[in-house]
């Protein structure tokens with residue numbers, strides 16, 4: 001069973017990548033959709049109990065943000081896989097500008113997550129780590 005953690009600033013392509021790679025196999029856990037940490041915890045616990053692969057599609061910028069998912073997954077004997085979306089601040093700002101309604105967020109929000117962003121390390125408990133970049137609208141995945 002797999003717990004997949006995405007790590008990346010806003011508008012870096014995480015949810016798009018989820019749709020391309022994980023839509024048919026992994027439940028998507030997303031704080032923007034679930035609204036509260038309490039509701040998120042319920043879905044994480046349920047996925048682990050049901051042995052259902054899942055993706056945590058949040059920005060997850062720091063080791064502290066990632067810790068609770070990694071610990072819960074390990075307790076449930078899930079494999080933990082991280083995808084680090086290489087930040088491109090200017091590109092993210094541009095993509096955010098093209099968004100409509102509530103999806104469009106203030107630029108300062110992107111800057112603040114960028115400041116907190118630390119690349120994931122194997123010492124956090126990841127079993128596999130990948131880096132995601134994008135070129136001409138296509139995702140390129142390499143080992144981190």
Ligand SMILES: Nc1ncnc2c1ncn2[C@@H]1O[C@H](COP(=O)(O)OP(=O)(O)OP(=O)(O)O)[C@@H](O)[C@H]1O
Nearest residue numbers: 009010011012013014015016017095134137138139
């Ligand atoms: N590889 C790509 N190349 C160019 N544009 C992309 C790529 N992936 C996604 N986009 C576009 O960039 C925008 C942001 O993508 P997406 O919503 O997937 O980002 P996100 O990381 O999930 O952001 P958030 O953290 O705010 O949810 C979307 O409008 C999407 O169409």
Ligand SMILES: [Mg+2]
Nearest residue numbers: 014015016057
């Ligand atoms: Mg998203």
